[in-house]
Amino acid sequence: MNAANPAVVRRLLAVALGAALLLLVTLAVLIVRQLSAEALPPLTAAPAPADPALVARGAYLARAGNCAACHTARGGLPYAGGRGIDTPFGTVFAGNLTPDPEHGLGRWSADAFWRALHHGQSRDGRLLYPAFPYTSFTQISREDSDALHAFLRSLPPVAMPNRPHALRFPYRTQAALAVWRALYFEPGGFQPDPTQPADWNRGAYLVRGLAHCAACHAPRDALGGVAAGREFDGGLMAGQGWYAPSLRSRFEAGLADWAAQDIVDLLKTGVAHGGTGAAKGAAMGPMAEVVFHSTQHLSDADLRAMARYLRGLGPDAAAPPPAAPRAASAQLTLGQRVYEAQCTDCHGAQGEGARQAYPPLAGNRALTLASAVNPVQAVLNGGFAPATAGNPRPYGMPPYRTLLSDAEIAAVITYARQSWGNQAAAVSPLEVQRLR
Amino acid sequence: MSLLRTAFPLVLAALFWPGAAVAAEPPPRTVPDTMAQRVMACTLCHGKEGRATNAGYFPRIAGKPAGYLYNQLTHFRDGRRQNPGMATLLDNLSDSYLREIADHFAGLDLPYPPPQTVNPPRDQLARGEALIRRGDPARQLPACADCHGQALTGRQPAIPGLLGLPRDYLIGQLGAWQTGLRHAHAPDCMAQIAKGLTPDDAGALATWLSAQPLPADTHAVAPSAQPLPMRCGSVAR
Numbered sequence: 056m057n058a059a060n061p062a063v064v065r066r067l068l069a070v071a072l073g074a075a076l077l078l079l080v081t082l083a084v085l086i087v088r089q090l091s092a093e094a095l096p097p098l099t100a101a102p103a104p105a106d107p108a109l110v111a112r113g114a115y116l117a118r119a120g121n122c123a124a125c126h127t128a129r130g131g132l133p134y135a136g137g138r139g140i141d142t143p144f145g146t147v148f149a150g151n152l153t154p155d156p157e158h159g160l161g162r163w164s165a166d167a168f169w170r171a172l173h174h175g176q177s178r179d180g181r182l183l184y185p186a187f188p189y190t191s192f193t194q195i196s197r198e199d200s201d202a203l204h205a206f207l208r209s210l211p212p213v214a215m216p217n218r219p220h221a222l223r224f225p226y227r228t229q230a231a232l233a234v235w236r237a238l239y240f241e242p243g244g245f246q247p248d249p250t251q252p253a254d255w256n257r258g259a260y261l262v263r264g265l266a267h268c269a270a271c272h273a274p275r276d277a278l279g280g281v282a283a284g285r286e287f288d289g290g291l292m293a294g295q296g297w298y299a300p301s302l303r304s305r306f307e308a309g310l311a312d313w314a315a316q317d318i319v320d321l322l323k324t325g326v327a328h329g330g331t332g333a334a335k336g337a338a339m340g341p342m343a344e345v346v347f348h349s350t351q352h353l354s355d356a357d358l359r360a361m362a363r364y365l366r367g368l369g370p371d372a373a374a375p376p377p378a379a380p381r382a383a384s385a386q387l388t389l390g391q392r393v394y395e396a397q398c399t400d401c402h403g404a405q406g407e408g409a410r411q412a413y414p415p416l417a418g419n420r421a422l423t424l425a426s427a428v429n430p431v432q433a434v435l436n437g438g439f440a441p442a443t444a445g446n447p448r449p450y451g452m453p454p455y456r457t458l459l460s461d462a463e464i465a466a467v468i469t470y471a472r473q474s475w476g477n478q479a480a481a482v483s484p485l486e487v488q489r490l491r
Numbered sequence: 492m493s494l495l496r497t498a499f500p501l502v503l504a505a506l507f508w509p510g511a512a513v514a515a516e517p518p519p520r521t522v523p524d525t526m527a528q529r530v531m532a533c534t535l536c537h538g539k540e541g542r543a544t545n546a547g548y549f550p551r552i553a554g555k556p557a558g559y560l561y562n563q564l565t566h567f568r569d570g571r572r573q574n575p576g577m578a579t580l581l582d583n584l585s586d587s588y589l590r591e592i593a594d595h596f597a598g599l600d601l602p603y604p605p606p607q608t609v610n611p612p613r614d615q616l617a618r619g620e621a622l623i624r625r626g627d628p629a630r631q632l633p634a635c636a637d638c639h640g641q642a643l644t645g646r647q648p649a650i651p652g653l654l655g656l657p658r659d660y661l662i663g664q665l666g667a668w669q670t671g672l673r674h675a676h677a678p679d680c681m682a683q684i685a686k687g688l689t690p691d692d693a694g695a696l697a698t699w700l701s702a703q704p705l706p707a708d709t710h711a712v713a714p715s716a717q718p719l720p721m722r723c724g725s726v727a728r
Contacts, residue, residue, distance in 0.1 A: 129578065130570030325583075333519040347583035401522065401531070409522040436576065437532050441583035448588060450522075451532025454576055458535060 082234070089233035092180040095170065097162035105205035113206025116199050119357070120192075120265045121349035125149040135159075135213040140186045141294025143279065145222035147186040155212035160204075168204040169197055174242050182232040184220065185240070185279070194245040194264030239280035254356075258364030261357060266349070271299035271341060287368050291426060296490050297340045298426040303369035306376060307424060308336075310362075311369040318362035322350035324445030332410035337440050339421070340432055347441035376425060382469045382481035390470025393463050397455070398471075406475040412450040417475035422468075427482045430468045431490050434459070461487040526595040532580060533592070542601045543655070550660050556711045557590075557597035558649030562675065562725050564589040571674040573667070603655045603709060608702040619699025622692060630687050633720035635696070643700070645711035649725050652711060653700050661697035669693075676724030683721070 117123065126149045128137035136151035136159075151159040160168065167178040175189035176182055183189060195203075225231045245264055247256040262268050269286035275293070276282070289301030289308075300308035310318055313335070317327040321336050325346045329335035338346045350358065381387075395404075401413040408415030416422055422430050437454035440446060455464060461484035472479035522528050527540070534541055536549045543551035552560060565586065567577035581589065621627075623643070626634035636643060638650050645652035653661070667673035668685035675681055688696070719726065 128570070331519075343583045403517065403520055405517045407517045408519045410519045411524075412522050412528070415519060436579045437535075438580060439532060439584055442585040442588040447585065448526075448529060448591065449584075450529045451580070453532045453535030454580060455535070456576060 082237070085237040086230055086233040089182060089236050090229055092170075092174070092176050092182075094179040095164060095167040097178070098164050105209065109202050109205045110209045111206075113202035113204070113209075115352075115354075116203050116265060117206055118349055118352040119261060120203070120267065121345060122152065122203075124344060124348045126152050132213045132215070134207065134210055135215045137215065137218055139218075139221075142186055142222075143293045144226035145220065146294075147184050147220050147222065148218040149187075150217045151213065151215050152207050153210045153213040153215075154208045155214050158214055158216050159212060160207055161212060163204070165201050165204045168207075169200040172200050172203075173244075175236070175240065182229055182236065184222070184232065185235065188267040188270040190240055190281070191264055191267035191269055193240075193242050194260065196245065196260075199265065235278060235280065238278070252363075254360040255363050255367065257357065258360035258362070261361050262364050266361070268302070272302050273299075288371070291428070292341065295341060296428055297432060298424060298428050299341070300421070300424060300429075301369075301371070302365060303371040304373050305370045306373065307420060309369040309371070310365045311367075313366065315359060315362040315366060318365055319355065319358045320445070322346060322353070322358050322361065323355075324351065324443045325441040325449065326446055328411065333408050334411075334414035336421070337414050339438060339440070340429065343438065343441045346443065351441070351443040351445070376479075378478040379473070379480035382473055386466045386469055386481060387473065389463065390466035390468070393459065393467040394470050397459075398467065401450075401452075406471060406477075413452075416471045417477065419477075423472055423477050423479035425480070427468060427472070427480070427486055428490060430472070431464065431482065431487050434464050434468060435487070435490060456491065461485075461491070526591065530592055530595060533596075540599055540601055541596045542599070542603070543657075548657060548660050548663065550656050551603075552596045553599040553601050554709065554711075555597060555651050556645050556647050556649055557593045558647070559645070559651045559725070560593035560596055561590050562649060564593060566674065571676075573672045600710075603705040606655075606702050606704055608658055608698055611698045611702045615695040615698040616702070618692070619695035619697075622696055623699060632684060632687050637720050638715075638723075640712040642706045642708070642712070643703070644706065644709050647711050647714050650711070652709070654703050654705055654709075656701060658697045658701035661700055662693055665693040665696070678722050678724050680721040680723040680725075 123133055125138055125140060126134050126136050128135070131137050132153075134152040136149045138149050139146040140149065153159040154161040156162050163171075163178050170176050171178070171183060171187075172189060172192040172195050174193070175185065175187070220227060245260050248259070251259075263286070269281065271292055272289060273281040273286045274288050274290040281290075287302040289299060289304065291298050303309050303311075305312065313327075314329070317329050317335055321327040321338060323346075325338045325343060327335045327337075353361075382390075402408055402416050403413075406416035406419075414421075424430075433452060435454060435456045437452040439451040440449035442449055459467070464487045465482045465484045469481040471477065472482065530541075533552070537543055537552050538549065541551065541553035543549060543553075563572065564581060564584075566572040567574055568581040568584065568589070570578070584592075622632065623635045626632045626637070635653065638646065639653050640646050640650075643653045664673060665685045665688060668679075668682045669688070671682075673682075685693075
């Protein structure tokens, strides 16, 4: 090798140093810009009571945004906050949205509320944690923001102090939030696509904005950010132990092949039967909560618009997952024994399910997802489809947490994932143990 | 002939159409459209038809007063009783469906198993029976029987029977009231009573109760015409 020319080395070093400096300065400018938001003036006099129609519209939008689900603690007063949202970085506690002047939004003007939704900043200018999904809410229109504000102001004030977040260093710092925002967040309103019909655009506005479907259905990187264009590609809900399936992939929960009415049924009633009587899909886990608290209350027109937009999301070009290797025969034998003892009464000997009651397991995409966390949750904890006006008396699945061991639960899920044409990977007892 | 000529390709198409494979799969079955079928999620733990077993912690729910069962279902869902499993199960169920589930189990009239505790220690029995029958006026503890019925089979509409329950479950509940993990609607009379019990009192009560055979009539008695010894939020509802 030739000895490097010292002059060239010096020049290279200088360029590298300059580039690093430039990067640092850019980062510093970005952070300072993010942190330089000013406090907005507090509301001093109570504004005149809002128009009841505006409040009613805000109440509907709050349902669509499912605000109460996070901003209400179990058994707590509605919208008074306190529910903890577990994230990989610690727990974020949802705030008090009632108009209490001390602890709630009592001093928040409509401008301050709009800025929180649109820019993710508190009234005092602090950056908000993106567990509050302003990456989606930034698309909410000013008109809808004002209606939501009017509705929240109409609630009885609750003097419940906000619980401080329990986040680890450095994630809890404003500087970390500034960096995160520089990487993943761009404030911007909803841009309708003029080539698409009005109902598609309405659906896009709801799905991408207020209903914040991407908060769960997007894959997240190590910093909890979502890559542009991947908002509906499916993601592990790290704190919850559930997988929110892709809304595009044919092999997950892609809806391109579904009739619009089936999508509407799922969101309205919690189950879709596809006209056959056999469940085509049923909301479970966190999605059951979404249907129960939010989507069942939406108008048919809005649900049809969402269905139209959702159908158009896919299918993506993903190749079918390769058939998984066959599980060890001992595991399949154990799985079959457990299946025959516990599962056939409802799901059928051939995994065919039961009309209007229990979903088939043969060809069930929720069962054959690459990640087995959802079936493990279902077997461990059981559950009911949400009780909705369209399905007021749902059938239930028992929790097997106390009856079956980790090995038995892993075996029975593996058996179902590899029977009746299903070809998904085996599940290990460790995967079950992790979710206990 | 022309009909056959038209039909033949259709038959062929039906045989080799990709959908034909789907049609060959067994069609979904039907299950009974009943509450018993719907609440199989409950009976795996709480025993066949909710009548419990002598093994384990899970209480009998069959035949308890409907108001009591409904209160417990909403308590679990809304965090006044702490049991993550029950909360997860009930999270997305409406008040009206929980009422229906409560009515279903309350309406079951099923035999009880023999008492769980055999050969209980004599001193515990005496102490337990004294508290059950007479309470302890010096400590403002009413007799259990004053509210739960002289036969301890409960009182309509919302006071549960105390017999036929596992000892561990009974101790667990008294402890949960003492530590604030279990709440009822205010005023929470049972929390007040449980907080007046020593650990030995709770053990003696649970031993005596879990050692009793059921009386011939296992039904909850009618609502009391007299005021109860304490004000209880669960009963007012």
